[in-house]
Amino acid sequence: MLTGVKEIARRANVSTGTVDRVLHNRTGVSEATKNKILAIMKELDYQPNILARRLASKKVLRFASLIPSVSAETEYWDAPIKGIEMAEAEIKQFGIVIDKYFYDQNDKQSFVKQSNNILKTPIDGILVAPIFIEESLAFSKLCNLKKIPQVFINSDIPNESRLSYIGPDLFQSGHLSAHMVNYLVASGDKILIVNISKEIDSYHHLMRKEEGFIAYFKDHQKKVKIIKTDITPDTDYPSVAKRLTEVLTEHTDVKAIFVTNSRVFSVAQFLQKTNQEHIFLVGYDFLPGSIEHLKNGVIDFLICQKPQEQAYKGIMALYQNVVLNGDVEPTYFMPIDVITKENYTSYRN
C-alpha cells in the first residue's frame, strides 16, 4: 500500500499503467516521467509483488531444456529429466512451462537441429548440456543476440556469456578419484586409466578428469605407475572386453583402474567375468548397473555429482533470473560425492 505501484503512481502524478510501463522498460514513456518514476521507485526501494504480477499477467513463460536423449548407454540422462520435472512441478503455478528437447549424444547435427528448433519458438530461458563445444558456442551466441538467458549443466563452455554453469569441477573430481585410489594402492603399484567414449568431442570432458587424476600423483610422495587406454569409437561390451583383455595381458600387475565416466559398469562386468575382482575399481555416476557392482564389491568407489540436482538447480536459476529478477551465481560447482557400498542407499542422485 505504501510502496506499491499505486503509491508510486500517486507520488508521480501518473497512472499505474505508466508506472507499469517503466517497470518493464517498455516504450512510450517520456524521459521526464520515466526518470521521475525511477527516482520514486528507488526512494521507496520498490519490490514488485511477484504473486500479483504472475496472477495478473496472462503471459506464460517458456523455458526450454536441451540435453542428450536417454538410451541404454546413456541412462545417465534420466536423472536430469527428473530434475527438470521436479522444478517444473514447483514453478508451474507461476505460469511457467518447460519444453523439453533432446539430442543424440553421438550426433552433432541432432544438436544443431534441435537448437534451431528451439530458436523458432518464443522462449524466455534455456537449460542446456553443451556437450559439443563449437555447436554450443554458436547456439549460445544466437541466444545472446535474442537476449535469452542460458544455464549450462554437466560441462561448461569456456569464455562464454551464459547466465550460469551448474555442474562438476572436472579437474577436482579427477583429483579426488586419485585421492581415493591412493588409499587402495601402495608405492610402485600400477594404475590404469580408461576412457570409454564414442565421440572424440566428449574427450574434452574426460580429459579434464584424467588431468586431475594424474596431477594428484605427480607431486605425491607415493610413486605409482600410471598407464592409460582409450576405448573408441566402439564402446559396446565386446569392444571394451577385447581392449581390456589386451591391456591386462600386457600389464598383469595392474592394481587399480580408474574409469573416467559412467561406463565403469562395463569394466566391472569384465572384471567379474574374468575373475579379476581383486583389481580396485573407481568410476563415475550413480547408475543401477554400477550400483550392483558396488554392492557386490567389484566397484570400490563411484564419484557422483547429482545430475538430477544440476538440472533442478538449473531450471530454478532461470526462474530466479527471469521471474524474480534475482541474481544468479555464474558458476556453481556441485559437491563431489563419494559413493560406497555403505552410503549408496541414502544417496540422492
Place this chain on the structure above:
Amino acid sequence: MLTGVKEIARRANVSTGTVDRVLHNRTGVSEATKNKILAIMKELDYQPNILARRLASKKVLRFASLIPSVSAETEYWDAPIKGIEMAEAEIKQFGIVIDKYFYDQNDKQSFVKQSNNILKTPIDGILVAPIFIEESLAFSKLCNLKKIPQVFINSDIPNESRLSYIGPDLFQSGHLSAHMVNYLVASGDKILIVNISKEIDSYHHLMRKEEGFIAYFKDHQKKVKIIKTDITPDTDYPSVAKRLTEVLTEHTDVKAIFVTNSRVFSVAQFLQKTNQEHIFLVGYDFLPGSIEHLKNGVIDFLICQKPQEQAYKGIMALYQNVVLNGDVEPTYFMPIDVITKENYTSYRN
C-alpha cells in the same frame, strides 16, 4: 475460469463466499450445500490457485524454529540458521514469517521454556531439533493437540506423529565411517572410538553411530580391536587432552580414531600438538576448525550431512504442507557425505 471458485459457485448455485467456506472447512454452511460443492470440486479436480490465495489473504503464516543456540562448542548450529534464512527469503513473498527460538544444548530447562514460549503465540508450523527426548516428546504432544505440524531435523524421536524427519540415518553413518576406516587399517589393528559430550542425553544420538561403526567390523573378514572412551561431562580442550593422553599411553598402538561428533577438531588439535599425526582420524561435520585439520592431513575424513540443507528442507516441508496442502515424506534421510582434502572446497554444508 473453467475450474475456479467462480465456476464452482455457478454450478452449485451459490456465491463464491460459500465455496470459500467449504474450501477452508469453515463453519456456517449447511450439510446439503457443502456436499454439493464438495462433489463439484471433486468432479472438476479443483486445484486452488496459491498465488491468488496468498495475494487475497492478508493473514500471515508463522513458522517457528527451535534449535540449539550457537556457541564456540556448537558452531555446528550456524548452518541450520542459514538454511532457515534461505528458506525464509524464498517464501516470505508468500506472507510467511519465521520466528527463531534457541535453546541451550546443555540445559533441558531452556528447551522446555522456549517450547512453552512458542506455544503462547499463534503458530502454523514448527521446525525443531529434538535433542532432549522426553521434553521433545511432551512438546510434540502439545503441538499435536493444537494441530500444529512439526518437522524434526538432526535427530529423530521414535514413535511420534510428526509431519517429517529430515536428517541423518545415524546407524548408517557410523557404518560408513567404519568402511572408510577399513581402508586405513590392517587386520589386527587397534581402533579407538571417542564420544565427547556434555549431556548424557545426547548419547542416544552418538550411540547409534557407535553401534553402526561396531556392526561394520563385527561381520567383516578384517579383524580389528575396538576400544572406546567417553569424555564427559567436561569437554573443554584440557579435558579432552588429558583423557586422550591416558588412553594413548595405555594403548600405544592405536592406528585410527573415530570421533562420533564434530568435536573431532579437539582430537585433531591434540594429535597435532603431540606429534601423533600418523594416527588416522575420522569424525563428523564441516566446521572451519576441522577443515583446517583436513587440509593439513591430521583429519583423514569427515562425515557430513548438510545441516544447512536439513533446515532448509525442513522449512520447505512445512511450506509444502501448510501453504500448498501437499504431501511430505515422513522420513527423509540425508545423503551421508564423505569429505576429504580433495573435495571440501566444493562442499555445500
Place this chain on the structure above:
DNA sequence: CTGAAAGCGCTTACAG
C-alpha cells in the same frame, strides 16, 4: 446459513 461487493497488487487492452 448465505450473498454481494470490495480488495489483494499487479497487468492488459483500449481509447485518446
Place this chain on the structure above:
DNA sequence: CTGAAAGCGCTTACAG
C-alpha cells in the same frame, strides 16, 4: 505519450 477501467482467482468483512 498517457489514463481509466477491467480483470487475474481468490479472501474478507459486512449485511441479512
